[in-house]
Amino acid sequence: MSLLYISDAPRAAAWARFFAEAAPDIAFRVWPETGDLADIEYVVAWQAPSGLLASLPNLKVLFSSGAGVDHVDFSAVPSGVQVVRMVEPGIINGMVEYATLSVLALHRDLLDYLAFQASGAWRTIEVLPASARTVGVMGLGVLGQAVLERLGAFGFRLRGWNRSARRIEGVETFAGDETLHRFLAGCDILICLLPLTSQTRGILGRGLFHALPRGASVINVGRGGHLDQAALIEALDAGQLGRAILDVTDPEPLPADSPLWRHPRVTLTPHIASMTQPETAAPRLLENLRRHQRGEPLRDVVDRQRGY
Ligand code: NAP
Numbered sequence: 135m136s137l138l139y140i141s142d143a144p145r146a147a148a149w150a151r152f153f154a155e156a157a158p159d160i161a162f163r164v165w166p167e168t169g170d171l172a173d174i175e176y177v178v179a180w181q182a183p184s185g186l187l188a189s190l191p192n193l194k195v196l197f198s199s200g201a202g203v204d205h206v207d208f209s210a211v212p213s214g215v216q217v218v219r220m221v222e223p224g225i226i227n228g229m230v231e232y233a234t235l236s237v238l239a240l241h242r243d244l245l246d247y248l249a250f251q252a253s254g255a256w257r258t259i260e261v262l263p264a265s266a267r268t269v270g271v272m273g274l275g276v277l278g279q280a281v282l283e284r285l286g287a288f289g290f291r292l293r294g295w296n297r298s299a300r301r302i303e304g305v306e307t308f309a310g311d312e313t314l315h316r317f318l319a320g321c322d323i324l325i326c327l328l329p330l331t332s333q334t335r336g337i338l339g340r341g342l343f344h345a346l347p348r349g350a351s352v353i354n355v356g357r358g359g360h361l362d363q364a365a366l367i368e369a370l371d372a373g374q375l376g377r378a379i380l381d382v383t384d385p386e387p388l389p390a391d392s393p394l395w396r397h398p399r400v401t402l403t404p405h406i407a408s409m410t411q412p413e414t415a416a417p418r419l420l421e422n423l424r425r426h427q428r429g430e431p432l433r434d435v436v437d438r439q440r441g442y
Contacts, residue, residue, distance in 0.1 A: 165183070202357060264288045339361075366394075
């Protein structure tokens with residue numbers, strides 16, 4: 135029985151070291167050194183090379199090396215193969231850090247002060263307490279809930295919107311499409327932490343921006359496909375939106391001629407909000423793999439129909 139790992143060499147080395155020590159019974163193979171294809175029962179990959187999965191007669195589980203699975207071509211994954219996404223402390227902590235950094239930068243006007251400094255201006259902006267601002271999170275899954283929990287410690291008013299109903303202490307929650315505009319109407323800072331699906335593609339668009347209070351800011355850490363870029367620029371230029379912090383774009387990398395690069399009220403980072411950390415991800419994956427070997431249900435299985 136073997137596991138095929140597909141990624142860059144430094145990451146592969148870290149994972150291989152962990153498996154050699156913690157699971158010597160599992161043959162850890164690194165792409166493209168597959169060995170006998172019939173031995174491979176597990177694949178860990180962000181994106182498997184085209185045609186590979188169908189050529190593995192005994193493949194049981196495809197582990198995505200990231201939390202989102204919108205990049206997975208489910209039609210290329212044989213029907214009996216389970217797809218598992220990556221949920222691990224390193225990804226969660228990274229997202230909590232990035233969301234906190236972004237919310238505090240907006241709340242304390244840090245991006246305005248950077249611009250003031252650049253122009254040599256000694257200017258002050260009224261400081262509001264955190265309790266005077268509402269932060270809203272779209273998508274109350276693993277990451278959305280972790281972000282809200284940490285933001286609560288600063289005293290922000292918190293809101294959350296989700297497909298199915300959620301009860302989270304200290305958070306005013308809203309469920310379903312019909313509540314979206316009511317949710318948005320109270321959000322000074324909006325964070326998108328939805329998965330990218332046919333329902334959520336383009337959700338950060340004109341209608342949504344106009345449903346937010348005038349001057350609200352948006353942080354997109356979901357996927358670039360959630361955002362209508364033209365609508366964002368229009369809303370920023372019209373003053374309907376204050377600022378946007380974007381960790382994800384469509385496409386990635388963002389083309390050099392995109393107006394987002396130079397927009398004075400857009401802050402961009404190159405999809406680095408959170409990343410799978412081998413030290414915490416490899417043990418988590420092994421634990422899940424052992425569950426599978428014992429015949430127990432896997433954790434973090436993706437629902438192919440829903441796409442997340
Ligand atoms: P998750 O645990 O699967 O949670 C997703 C949540 O979104 C669920 O609570 C789900 O509600 C809700 N949802 C799905 N479709 C919806 C819809 N149409 N309307 C309202 N709510 C909807 O996912 P996660 O681990 O929190 O990750 C969320 C996303 O973050 C990932 O899919 C990925 O795109 C993004 N991400 C980005 C980075 C980065 O570095 N920028 C890193 C990691 C992840 P139900 O449970 O009711 O269906």
